[in-house]
Amino acid sequence: MVFSSLTFLYAYLPVVLLVYFLCPWKYRNFVLFAVSLFFYGWGEPVYVLVMVASILMNWLMGRIIARREGKAARNALILCIVFNLCLLGFFKYAGFIIQNLRALGLRSLRPVQVSLPIGISFYTFQTMSYPIDLYRRQTEEQHSLISFGAYVVMFPQLIAGPIVRYREVAQELNERSITVGDAHDGLVRFCQGLAKKVLIANSCGAVFEEISRLADPDMTILTAWLGILFYALQIYYDFSGYSDMAIGIGRILGFHFPENFDHPYTARSITDFWRRWHMTLSYWFRDYVYIPLGGNRKGLPRQLVNIIIVWFLTGLWHGAAWNFILWGMFYGFLLILEKLFLLKYLQKAPRFLQHSYTMAAVLIAWVFFAFTDIGQGMHYLSRMFASPALYSGLTLYYLRDNLAVLLIGILASTTLLQKADRFLQERLPWSTPLLCAGCLLLCTAFIVDASYNPFLYFRF
């Protein structure tokens, strides 16, 4: 069940909120735990068992880590991390690993098909923060299994982040209050996210989808660039829209989740970009991989190796396929270049050059990301630089037909939207309810339309 579905908006969400707010205060974590498990089991009921096992394991190990010192705590931590990584490894990477071993000649291995439990990449990372932070004595033990379970499986950020570390919500998990202001801000944030996802991301996605399937003669240079630009908008609004919805629902439920995006497409270098894109993942890798590996404290060669390791893992985390690893390594490579010398020169360059360099690199990286088949991705990339024609009537058509969403998408990815929002709130405060309700209605229309299928009729 995704947030941008009618089932979520008009069946799950109203029921959940009614139950949540009508129940006595002391049962709220239990309600949250129960409805979240339902949410999780909706797509694949059997995987609720995986979830429950994960909660139990992490909670129990947490008890040991919190109550013991030295070796015992250390062993419990290692066991817990291994358990989490095995979970992720089995469900997400088993197929990929076997496929590669087979390609290397181990033909006797049978290919496996494991369907991916939703959000497993997010919640295993999220959950691991608990035992690690406990071990580092950066947070306190959660005594209630229900509350801990509610944290792990909490439906707003379960599927697509932000990756909330335990210590960031530990206090609110035990004690939270919800004011009208909280609920309102949450609602506004949710509507913004919904609009980002449904009105912008889905529309941009449809254009890219079509462009990516064009035959070679139609794939002119500018069409290819336009296509990947639409993809860039799609993935940003999809992901950040989802984070907004998560943060919004979190607010309504009484939680403050960390921000996940900070206008990444306004970045002036790749280093800057990764401080703004999927921030909770970057922090996670920084705190739980890069720094433990020694970070930059063990000399430059070691630091470069650490960067490579982190970016290999970042790529792999995004998907069990080589194109994601390539994508991650591409960024690792650029970040190393920037660290070594590029950033120094870049900072002296005019601003538009900084932006152009960053966006060009980001767009090229998205090509790696967009095509799971590396051959296809390389072909697309080649069309961006070499094609018999610069543009065609089709290029102008895509531009003209989607001009509104393109302009809104580009403008809203800058800080302009925030400024407009602030202006409206100060000067025209009544516009907020109108915009929220308008977004909700319009998104409903777009979601219903996505199921509208007169295709059969048209053909047969």
Add this chain to the structure above:
Amino acid sequence: MKENTLKKLNLLLCGTIILVLSAAFIVLPRRTFSENENRALAAAPDTSMRSVFSGDFDTAFETWFTDHFPFRDFWIGLKAYTKQYSGSLENNDVFFADDGYLIRRFQTYDERTLMQNTELIREFCTDQGVQPYILLVPTAAGTRQTLLKAGSYSLDQEALRDHAEELLGYPVIRIDTSVDPFYFRTDHHWNAYGALQGYKAICAQALQKEPEDFTMTVVADDFRGTMYSRSGAFRHAGEDIVRPDHAGLQATVTLEDGTVHEGLFFEERLAEKDKYMYYLDGNHAFESIETNVHSGRRALILKDSYAHILVPYLAAEYEHIDMIDLRYFRGNASDYLQENTDVWFIYSLDNFCEDPYLVFLK
């Protein structure tokens, strides 16, 4: 204080929208059929344990919930007009054109499909030793480019037809598409006047004779076609269904299931949404037509639905016509060939370039 009131108002407003629509879903009666989509809406999902644990329950539920969402057509229309007024050229692949025209987008085609289709026709005709007549009717996207908004790129269908002709190795009949009306405004087909131009072209270029006379009668005025449904532009007015009559012509239609029908026009279809089915009852795998014309000529027509409105004219030329729609027909088309049979291929140009069913031609 005022700020808090506005916040409460916002919560109340959005909460009401969600609750009212949720309640409407529960309270309102379910439709089983969507006229605009011409399909049965999803049935309620199976709630047995096995179904719930099968892993497909969520999608079944979602489909059902969305199919029966209250005021479905209103939302479709809202999206369509949002797109139109925010400057889009099309919605769901239908161009908003001037003069009330809704025109199906046709910008790209797969060269391999076109080559395969032309090859299949050539093979069939060579094997059977026949010289076919071929009509590939250009669509409004090609011939009504002046009605399209600036930037609505469309394929050059004249060049495409010439290209198809070259691949086929047989002449393709040229139709004068400049007359108006020629197409329905809200449907992807040509109308009775367009088909009349097709008939005239056929007489001049294939049959080498003067066309017969037809009188036109309006039989319905509220036809809203496929492009109307698909585009979601539900404020478009209905248009006329016109019956062409040739004095003295009598015809009997036999459908693939053996049903016999007097006349080429199916009155009862005028009561339905898709009134284009008035002409020869819409899509059938096979239809055969006996007429009182004693020309001694027979026709085998391999076609898509563009032929349905043309055949009432052709009926004045043939004493027997067999119509085969390869999308559904799995028999041998060659079984219907006799010595005096003209073989026809009648398709809309866009469909001909994309149709994957010519492989069943044998």
